[in-house]
Amino acid sequence: MTRIRIEGLLAAFPKLVGSGKQHTYVETENVRYVYQPMESLYLLLITNKQSNILQDLDTLRLLSKLVPEYSPELDEEGIGRMAFEIIFAFDEAIALGHNENVTIMQIKQYCEMESHEEQLHKLIMQSKIDETKDVMKRKASEIDKIKIEKNKSERGGLTSLQSTGSARLDIGFGDMSISSGGGFGSNSSFSPSLDPDSFSSKAKGRASAPASVPSKGMGMQLGKTQKTNQFLESLKAEGEVIVEDVQPVAGQSKSSLPTATDPITITIEEKLNVVLKRDGGLSNLEVQGTFGLQILKKEDGFIQVQIETGGNESCQFKTHPNINKDLFLRENLLGLKDPSKPFPAGQLGDPLGLGLLKWRMQSAQESVVPLSINCWPSVSGGETYVNIEYEASEVFDLQNVVISIPLPALRDPPAVNQVDGDWRYDPRRSVLEWSIFLIDSTNRSGSMEFVVPPADPSSFFPIDVKFSTAKTFCDIKVANVVPVNGGSASKFASRTQLITENYQVV
Numbered sequence: 001m002t003r004i005r006i007e008g009l010l011a012a013f014p015k016l017v018g019s020g021k022q023h024t025y026v027e028t029e030n031v032r033y034v035y036q037p038m039e040s041l042y043l044l045l046i047t048n049k050q051s052n053i054l055q056d057l058d059t060l061r062l063l064s065k066l067v068p069e070y071s072p073e074l075d076e077e078g079i080g081r082m083a084f085e086i087i088f089a090f091d092e093a094i095a096l097g098h099n100e101n102v103t104i105m106q107i108k109q110y111c112e113m114e115s116h117e118e119q120l121h122k123l124i125m126q127s128k129i130d131e132t133k134d135v136m137k138r139k140a141s142e143i144d145k146i147k148i149e150k151n152k153s154e155r156g157g158l159t160s161l162q163s164t165g166s167a168r169l170d171i172g173f174g175d176m177s178i179s180s181g182g183g184f185g186s187n188s189s190f191s192p193s194l195d196p197d198s199f200s201s202k203a204k205g206r207a208s209a210p211a212s213v214p215s216k217g218m219g220m221q222l223g224k225t226q227k228t229n230q231f232l233e234s235l236k237a238e239g240e241v242i243v244e245d246v247q248p249v250a251g252q253s254k255s256s257l258p259t260a261t262d263p264i265t266i267t268i269e270e271k272l273n274v275v276l277k278r279d280g281g282l283s284n285l286e287v288q289g290t291f292g293l294q295i296l297k298k299e300d301g302f303i304q305v306q307i308e309t310g311g312n313e314s315c316q317f318k319t320h321p322n323i324n325k326d327l328f329l330r331e332n333l334l335g336l337k338d339p340s341k342p343f344p345a346g347q348l349g350d351p352l353g354l355g356l357l358k359w360r361m362q363s364a365q366e367s368v369v370p371l372s373i374n375c376w377p378s379v380s381g382g383e384t385y386v387n388i389e390y391e392a393s394e395v396f397d398l399q400n401v402v403i404s405i406p407l408p409a410l411r412d413p414p415a416v417n418q419v420d421g422d423w424r425y426d427p428r429r430s431v432l433e434w435s436i437f438l439i440d441s442t443n444r445s446g447s448m449e450f451v452v453p454p455a456d457p458s459s460f461f462p463i464d465v466k467f468s469t470a471k472t473f474c475d476i477k478v479a480n481v482v483p484v485n486g487g488s489a490s491k492f493a494s495r496t497q498l499i500t501e502n503y504q505v506v
Contacts, residue, residue, distance in 0.1 A: 009046055017042070024060075025053065032056075036064050039074045043067065059099040063090060066104060085111070095409040096459060262493035263300050264481060267292040267352045270472045271501040274369060278461055278505055282369060287361040287473045288501075289315070291334070293343060294353030301342025302484045304335035305356070310475030315359045323356055332479075339484045359474055368473075370396045371439075371465060373403065373505045377457040384455045388434070388463075389447040396498075398439040401467040405432045408455040420446030439467075463505040469498045 013033055016026045026033040027049060034045040034056045045060045066089045068074065071082040079086065092107045093100055269290050275283040295301045309315070309332060319325050324337045334356050336343065344354055366372070376387045388405065392398060401421075407414060413425040414432055420443065421436040434448050481490045 010044075013042075013044060024057070034060050036060055038064065038067065041074060041076065041079065055099060059094065062093055062099075062104070066090065066093065066107065069104065069108065098408075098456065261296075262491075263296055264303070264490055264492035265294045265353065266305065266478050266481075266492055266494045267294070268472060268476055268478075268494070268496040269352060270474065270498045272370070272473075272498060273502045274465075274500075274504070275502075276366075276369065276373065276505045278375060280366075280374075282364060282366040283506070285363045285365075285369060287315075287359075289359045289361075289472065289474050289476070290352055290355050291357035291476065292350070292352030292354060293334075293356050295343050295345045298342055298345040300490065301345050302339075303343065303481050303490055304333050304484060305478060306480040306482060307332050307334060307357075308477045308479050310477070312361070312474050314363065315361045315474045317357060317359045320354075320356050328357075335484070359476075361473055369393065370469070371398060371401070371467065371503075373463055373465065375405070375460055375463060375505065377455070377460050379454055382454060384452050385449065386452065386460060387447065387449050390436075390439075390445065392439045392444045394441070394444065396469045396471050397441075398467040398469050399437070401436040401439055402465070403434040403436075404464040404466075405434065405460055406430065406462070407432055407452060408459045410452060414450040414452045416448065416450045419448040419450075421448075423448065423450075461506055465503040465505070466500050467503075468500075470496055472496055472498050 009031060012028070013026075013035075016028070016033065017035070024034060024036060026035075030049070032047050032049050032051065032053070034047065034053070036043045043060065043064050045056055045063070047056050067079075067086060070085045070089060071078045073079075088111050089107050092111065093102060267290075269292070271288050273284065273286045273288075275285075277283055291307070293305065295303075304327075309317070317328075319328055319334070322336055324333075324335050327333045327335055370393050372391045374389050374391075378385050378387075386405070388403070390401075390403065407425075407430050409430055410427075413427070416423055419434065421434060424433045424435070425431075426433065432450065436443070436446065439446075476496075478492070478494045481492045483490060
């Protein structure tokens with residue numbers, strides 16, 4: 001439900017409520033408003049007309065008892081001050097549109113529970129802050145000693161010290177690094193800089209010094225404080241898994257494609273958008289492809305690319321405005337309209353390089369889908385058994401397959417009875433991820449079964465799928481790269497991949 005739809009329903013409510021009526025609900029063509037006056041305000045519950053009104057009244061009664069627990073003042077200002085606490089309490093009472101079988105005492109207990117992970121995170125961060133301050137003090141003291149020795153040498157008529165260059169202190173804190181730079185001359189100053197985006201567990205960009213020859217004047221490796229160590233060790237002894245988040249180094253490329261290092265690199269990439277129906281059938285399949293060219297040196301840019309477009313006639317091609325379209329249609333050659341000019345050279349912003357050719361394909365045939373997903377939730381004995389299976393096409397070998405199944409709000413992870421591959425439960429997103437490293441001729445089909453408490457079958461949709469493969473729908477191939485002025489064929493590197501942009505079962 002969109003925000004505009006919700007705002008429209010709320011705006012219509014005051015017009016539907018009449019004065020002097022004893023009813024506690026109002027029905028329109030599509031929705032039902034269940035409400036309860038609370039002094040100058042209304043507590044409102046919006047449901048569809050198929051909802052059980054008795055359960056809705058029970059839910060409304062529970063919510064009306066929760067509001068005074070968190071906001072003694074039942075006016076707009078008092079509710080506004082305690083808005084977050086009330087929302088958190090409502091979230092415990094209603095999960096994904098369905099009421100939870102909980103009491104007021106249970107909700108208050110859930111909202112007041114302390115987070116074990118949060119306490120652990122705060123201890124780790126405080127330890128890092130303390131260690132950082134300690135390192136900065138030690139480094140500042142070290143620099144002061146160097147300045148004092150330099151002043152003594154100058155007063156004694158000795159040759160002035162030359163600049164000792166820049167000093168960099170890289171100390172691993174699990175996921176934090178501290179850098180200090182600047183010369184140690186007469187006007188030098190110590191300027192430590194914290195780089196929160198660069199998390200590393202070791203020094204970056206330099207070889208480690210041998211253990212027998214320690215570097216003079218450099219920082220020392222500091223361990224955790226004794227108190228934190230004891231706390232972590234006690235957690236490990238109780239069976240807890242201690243994991244510190246390690247984020248990627250700032251500036252790291254987000255593209256899955258490697259940086260081009262060959263003189264001429266050609267990249268063929270297709271992005272796949274598929275919407276499958278949960279009961280079978282295909283709603284939409286769309287493929288968008290790009291043919292990219294990247295040249296490192298300008299002198300290598302006087303070329304034409306000979307391609308083979310394969311036998312897929314449903315692909316609609318579109319060339320770049322600077323490409324000779326007639327030459328492409330006649331001979332499948334990608335070349336500039338002005339042969340005297342080279343293709344642009346250098347590292348471009350797009351990892352694909354310069355887009356020479358694009359194509360698009362749509363299909364309504366379910367047989368061309370690379371991966372079909374069937375999900376069968378069923379309630380038995382107070383539990384919901386979910387059987388999910390995949391069937392892969394023989395045309396594609398799929399890599400890094402991840403099938404993400406949304407789950408209702410759970411107190412405990414789901415019980416996985418059987419799985420072909422690996423699985424992981426993400427409690428924050430309430431998603432079960434089923435991963436298969438490779439789907440080829442040895443495992444064209446597979447299944448998984450897990451059990452959760454009773455839930456609505458629609459709560460396990462939409463299912464999101466991600467994968468990649470080295471084969472494309474259009475099946476474009478590079479036959480040759482020839483210089484414009486004749487001569488032997490140029491050497492080039494070619495890479496092809498198909499990735500999912502939006503692949504869902506709804």
